[in-house]
Amino acid sequence: MNNLKRLGDKISIPIPLDENGYIGRECPQSDCEGYFKIISGTGLKGDPLFHCPYCGYKANQKQFWTKEQIEYAKSFAINQITGALLKDLKSMEFEHRSQGSFGIGISLKVTGKPHAIRYYREKKLETEIVCDRCTLRYAIYGVFAFCPDCGTHNSLQILEKNLELAEKEIVLSTTVQAELSACLIADALENMVSAFDGFGREILRVYASLATAPDKAENLSFQNLIRAQKRIQEIFDFDFAFGLTDSEWELACRCFQKRHLLAHKMGVVDEAYLKLTNDPYAVIGRKIHIDSGEVVTLASSLKKLGAYLTQQLEIKKKGTPSIMKSDHI
Incomplete structure (x- = not known):
């Protein structure tokens, strides 16, 4: 099971950006769930807190993953695990041909494909903004919003x-x-x-x-x-x-x-x-x-x-x- 062991206890999952370098985010509040995008690396450095641009809810950045990103991450991890497992099982394949008129042959064949990855595309939004306080670049529906990074309202x-x-x-x-x-x-x-x-x-x-x-x-x-x-x-x-x-x-x-x-x-x-x-x-x-x-x-x-x-x-x-x-x- 060398391939499975090489995965270790953690799997690094690359989150794709859109064509303009934005990554999607979603408010974790059930009565909001507003979708927006940011460009990572702009704005405040090292601040783990985020603000929903629509309702102002504040929480750790890790809570703002979108549903599509979570499903993608799950499928990516399962793809890596099933892919490694299939490779390990493939290495155990064998075939013993029958000998003589009444010999019995035996073989082990592994078939199947790794679990499919559920890819997604970030959504198109209406307004791109550069916060004039912390310089975060973000995109939203509508016009007015709280800055996801520093929380300043952009009105x-x-x-x-x-x-x-x-x-x-x-x-x-x-x-x-x-x-x-x-x-x-x-x-x-x-x-x-x-x-x-x-x-x-x-x-x-x-x-x-x-x-x-x-x-x-x-x-x-x-x-x-x-x-x-x-x-x-x-x-x-x-x-x-x-x-x-x-x-x-x-x-x-x-x-x-x-x-x-x-x-x-x-x-x-x-x-x-x-x-x-x-x-x-x-x-x-x-x-x-x-x-x-x-x-x-x-x-x-x-x-x-x-x-x-x-x-x-x-x-x-x-x-x-x-x-x-x-x-x-």
Whole structure:
């Protein structure tokens, strides 16, 4: 049984990577079982703990093998054992031919194949991310996630990436004719508002348990900054507008209202807009003017506002008193 002995008491099982170097992982929580991928060697070094990017569950990395990988590993091990056993039995084959007219022949023949290996392929995912805190490269379904390595939620990182894309539209608007330029500027504004709304909804979902009314936190919209400001102060007890100066806050609120006109009024100024913004340059019944400079300033303000909102929620999570301010209300 030399071949079987050579296997020893451990079998090394190679886990294949996908074509981009990712290896699959799966949340061990039965009510989640979310599938994601990482590139080994990136991120933290030597940390045995992992976080599910979807539900945030934390456990040893060894608990995050996928069902397909486990079945593959089992079949690989059985393949090695049955293969070695067959080789050992093959070495015991013999054949004694019959002698004479009434001789009896005897032989031993071994047939069969090693146990089949259950190969698998990693799944295709929708978003690839490089964590801006620990540099882990990972892939997920959807957009928002906790970093599997350091546990940082990527909502602020995604916001900043989307704002940067919108800023590129502004740059592009300077290279085309006036009509197309205006469309690009308006589109950049709408994309910035949508990006912040998506970010705000997600970050409040993550921290909803800290709110006095978690259900309201999970359903709060950020398409109207003034309304969002009041709701956050009611259920989280801090003023997130404090992340901006008075002039930055005023411009951001005005830009969000301009986006509302674009989305619901074909960009035509109405009485509600004037009442909410006191815009001295707007005239009821005429199209709203959107300047590229104010959209660029908005991008900067939203990055600051997003960072401040995240910071205050983290402070609240740690139990440190938040900074209050109601000057903007």
